[in-house]
Amino acid sequence: MNWNNMPLSHKIATVISGLAVAVWVIHHVKPDLLPVDPTYPAVAVFTICEAVVCWNEKRTWAYLLIAGAVICTACFFLELTL
Numbered sequence: 455m456n457w458n459n460m461p462l463s464h465k466i467a468t469v470i471s472g473l474a475v476a477v478w479v480i481h482h483v484k485p486d487l488l489p490v491d492p493t494y495p496a497v498a499v500f501t502i503c504e505a506v507v508c509w510n511e512k513r514t515w516a517y518l519l520i521a522g523a524v525i526c527t528a529c530f531f532l533e534l535t536l
Contacts (some may be wrong), residue, residue, distance in 0.1 A: 478504035478528035494530035497525040 457465070478496035481488055505519035 464488065464507050467506040471500045471503040474503075490534065494526045498526035498530070501526065 460468070472494040477492050481492050501519050501523040505516040505523070508516045508519065
């Protein structure tokens with residue numbers, strides 16, 4: 455999709471997804487930088503942003519993506535507590 459033709463919500467979701475991926479890549483380049491593994495939160499944020507992009511065209515797929523993000527967030531909190 456062309457950046458100029460994207461709605462504002464898609465642009466915001468794309469930028470936030472890029473930031474989540476950047477945090478994940480930085481963690482893999484310098485593993486001692488963050489005290490926790492940001493893989494689960496990065497996947498959850500990326501998945502929520504993808505759900506925002508898919509919301510109007512594929513509503514069922516967006517619900518599944520939101521459920522996946524909730525599962526990733528729950529796994530992250532379980533990892534923190536264990």
